[in-house]
């Protein structure tokens with residue numbers, strides 16, 4: 001029995017400590033927003049599963065090994081003998097600025113289709129997590145995303161969409177045209193403030209987008225504010241949670257950690273304040289250490305930041 005099912009593209013991220021153009025060593029890491037969320041939830045003791053297509057070579061083997069090592073169920077991952085692994089090069093340009101170069105067009109992950117998801121969805125899940133990255137990858141993945149959201153919602157799962165806009169993959173208009181209708185099958189929308197109008201009308205302000213999402217059946221809208229914490233909107237109103245004060249060294253993956261924390265709180269039956277506290281706690285762990293997911297806490301480590309009162 002799976003608590004959280006997520007699907008999308010697992011990437012090989014090659015990290016460099018300085019500018020890529022200057023050369024130097026690259027270190028391979030597993031990346032991908034959906035994998036980050038699966039790992040965050042799994043580390044807290046929930047049963048998380050990832051579905052996707054990975055290349056049938058050493059790099060695909062690397063990705064699966066990393067996920068298995070984090071106790072993420074990969075039983076329904078398809079190995080694709082014809083396509084290669086999606087790559088992401090991540091350079092640290094300054095102490096607090098990283099830049100990303102993708103080589104993922106035509107990758108194994110971008111060939112995901114409805115049939116690859118059927119068995120995992122049929123097995124059932126309490127939560128289906130999806131991101132706005134996945135439907136940007138290809139027509140077949142977009143169809144698979146729409147099908148999965150619809151199917152899981154009908155089966156009674158909590159469906160969570162994290163907008164995660166990636167300008168390198170599609171335009172804001174293209175994203176809005178896909179993500180706005182997708183929200184009809186979603187219970188929880190997660191977005192940063194500048195992503196909100198991708199699930200609404202172009203240029204619409206926060207209150208307008210939130211009101212229309214709540215009208216359309218979304219139960220919770222979470223607006224991520226980085227170092228300023230987050231706002232959560234429900235039909236009962238708006239609640240703000242401050243971020244925990246930590247020294248930020250790497251913000252990549254912080255949004256995924258936030259979402260993982262929120263969904264873990266949901267799986268534990270916490271109230272909204274408790275879910276938000278779990279979300280900002282995981283966000284704080286993510287920014288306080290290097291790597292997308294490496295520094296996320298196990299359950300017995302959650303209390304390490306308890307003495308940090310929200311700033």
Ligand code: KDG
Pocket residue numbers: 011031032033034036088133166252253254256292
């Ligand atoms: O979310 C943090 C990174 O892992 C993520 O951005 C990589 O999935 C990724 C993407 O497509 O950009």
